[in-house]
Amino acid sequence: MGSRQPLAVPLLDPVNSSPGVWHAMVAVLRRDLRLSVRQKQDLLNPLLFFVMVVALFPLGVSPESSFLGEAGAGILWVGALLATMLSLDHLFRFDFEDGTLEQIALQPQPLFLLVLSKILAHWLVTGLPLVILTPLLGLMLYLDGNSVAVLCLTLLIGTPVLSLIGSVGAALTVGLRAGGVLLSLLVIPLYIPVLIFGTGTVMAAGSGADVSGHLALMAAMLVLALVLAPLAAAAALKISLSAS
Amino acid sequence: MAFESFSALVYMEGHGPYVWTCYGAFFLLLGLLAWYSVFERRQVVRAQRDQQPLQTSRQGDSSDWGRSGEASFQRIQSSHSETASKS
Amino acid sequence: MWQFFHKLGSPKWFYGIAGRFMPWLLGAGLLLSLCGIVWGLLFAPQDYLQGNSYRIIFIHVPTAFLAQSVYMMIAVAGVITLVWKMKVADVFVRSVAPVGVVLTLLALFTGAVWGKPTWGAYWVWDARLTSMLILLFLYLGIIGLGYAYSDEKTAARSVAVLAIVGVVNIPIIKYSVDWWNTLHQPATFRITEKPTMPAEMWVPLLLVVLGTYLLFGWIAFYRMQTEILRRERRTRWVRELVQTGGQSQLKTGGA
Structure with missing residues (x-):
């Protein structure tokens, strides 16, 4: 893994001269981003996985444009979901193993806000690249321009939800050596609504319906996850930390 | 009675197999669950019973167990457990 | 009320109280659900849409x-x-x-x-x-x-x-x-919602629902007792129970 970047200055300050919450959040975010950029493998693996899963469908099912045009949105959504899930295990694991997470939990700032910036960093390095890659893959699956645009929009709203919900599962399994399989078992049922609304929106757009209502629903899910998931993840992290 | 004869009850106008499979699965699975729960209970009790003399002797001096004049019994047990742990 | 709540925190107390409820739960649960099932299978009228499969x-x-x-x-x-x-x-x-x-x-x-x-x-x-x-x-x-x-x-x-x-x-x-x-x-594909289910249909259904709830209570108590015995095996009361209690005590939990 190479040497881990030490925490930037503010987090290790004593309590009384502690920096503001915002400052700490930015510090955590910057540190996580810098770490991901230095470990290019972590950055690339989900993307490669995404492309390969999507490439398997024409090979495995049918290369006909009629099939792919209809199923393309679902394929891309499932691929993005799986790729996000694959990267979840790394969200807290390294920090847990080298003790950084314990330090973060000891900070005077509320843990759930710091967890929120870790999740944001995770989304920036996995979810966002997936969204950026989607138009290219969408064209390869014969999706029309309008569908691709709506698909990107749903993924833009949906992948942060995936990261947020997944953080709870990752926090619950971080103390386990073989947490990967269990993590997918915990997270998949919670992902189903996001998947349904994501693909449903694209299909509605494909049939010419107005999708602003669908997008509003997805945004509502994002807001709900944004409020609740960091709290649950922080509680789960505290449990995992107290066990080790 | 909704059926004229026993065979009509079994056949149920062609729906018999479906209905009886469901009821069979219902009783089978619930029965298995009850049986397994009883089995688990027996196992826990048996393991506890087998282990109890050993634990008694190990904690004999320090814990509140065995204050009631079972000293000689315990001593024998503890030497026994020592040899057992060595081998 | 609060005393009850605090007592509930004690596994030993719960073990005893569960044992007192269990025979009733089992008996009433079996009675209700078997009655309901027999009623439903043999006596309830046939559904005009789905026939007997309902x-x-x-x-x-x-x-x-x-x-x-x-x-x-x-x-x-x-x-x-x-x-x-x-x-x-x-x-x-x-x-x-x-x-x-x-x-x-x-x-x-x-x-x-x-x-x-x-x-x-x-x-x-x-x-x-x-x-x-x-x-x-x-x-x-x-x-x-x-x-x-x-x-x-x-x-x-x-x-x-x-x-x-x-x-x-x-x-x-x-x-x-x-x-x-x-x-x-x-x-x-919707299950045809019967707006007016006749009483000969919903009464046995209600019986089975109630009965299974009671049976669930029984199996839950029984399994909880087992789990308590396992977890509290180092405590004095479980040791005494195992040593002196004999089978009946452990089976029904001191009923």
């Missing part, structure tokens, strides 16, 4: 009902575990989760078999069947997480968090699955 309802609905409410109970127990750190609540979650799996499996199986004569296919991506499938995954997650931790306290609190997260999600899952179902499937 008789599956007398076990399908109770198991589905119970499977869902057991998950709710687990979530409530999870809150109790996190807030009051009550041991008995966690014992409940541990003992009852496998029961929930069995009930969900039964609801799925009976639903699928019922689907064959009604819809013409064993599995239809019907909204209710799909939600039950997701419920099964939620249960399996709870059991898997519980077994993954060797430390009981950590396992208890992790499972509690997971159960609460799951319960927050259940309405969303239900809503989304309903929405998805209406999007993909024409409404012809």
Whole structure:
């Protein structure tokens, strides 16, 4: 893994001269981003996985444009979901193993806000690249321009939800050596609504319906996850930390 | 009675197999669950019973167990457990 | 009231009180559900639309009902575990989760078999069947997480968090699955809602539902007692119980 970047200055300050919450959040975010950029493998693996899963469908099912045009949105959504899930295990694991997470939990700032910036960093390095890659893959699956645009929009709203919900599962399994399989078992049922609304929106757009209502629903899910998931993840992290 | 004869009850106008499979699965699975729960209970009790003399002797001096004049019994047990742990 | 609540935190007290309730639960539960089942199978009139296959309802609905409410109970127990750190609540979650799996499996199986004569296919991506499938995954997650931790306290609190997260999600899952179902499937697949179910049909159904709830109470208490014996095996009262109590004490829990 190479040497881990030490925490930037503010987090290790004593309590009384502690920096503001915002400052700490930015510090955590910057540190996580810098770490991901230095470990290019972590950055690339989900993307490669995404492309390969999507490439398997024409090979495995049918290369006909009629099939792919209809199923393309679902394929891309499932691929993005799986790729996000694959990267979840790394969200807290390294920090847990080298003790950084314990330090973060000891900070005077509320843990759930710091967890929120870790999740944001995770989304920036996995979810966002997936969204950026989607138009290219969408064209390869014969999706029309309008569908691709709506698909990107749903993924833009949906992948942060995936990261947020997944953080709870990752926090619950971080103390386990073989947490990967269990993590997918915990997270998949919670992902189903996001998947349904994501693909449903694209299909509605494909049939010419107005999708602003669908997008509003997805945004509502994002807001709900944004409020609740960091709290649950922080509680789960505290449990995992107290066990080790 | 909704059926004229026993065979009509079994056949149920062609729906018999479906209905009886469901009821069979219902009783089978619930029965298995009850049986397994009883089995688990027996196992826990048996393991506890087998282990109890050993634990008694190990904690004999320090814990509140065995204050009631079972000293000689315990001593024998503890030497026994020592040899057992060595081998 | 509060005294009762505090007592509930004591596994020993719970072990005794459960043993006092269990014979009644078992007896009344068996009586009610068997009466309901016999009534439903033999005496209830035939449904004019579905013929005799509707008789599956007398076990399908109770198991589905119970499977869902057991998950709710687990979530409530999870809150109790996190807030009051009550041991008995966690014992409940541990003992009852496998029961929930069995009930969900039964609801799925009976639903699928019922689907064959009604819809013409064993599995239809019907909204209710799909939600039950997701419920099964939620249960399996709870059991898997519980077994993954060797430390009981950590396992208890992790499972509690997971159960609460799951319960927050259940309405969303239900809503989304309903929405998805209406999007993909024409409404012809809906179970024909009988607006006026005759009393000869819903009374036996109600009996079976009540009976299975009572039977669930019995099996939950029984399994909880086993779990308490396992966890408290180093305490004095369990040792005395095992040594002096004899079989009857351990079987029915001091009834």
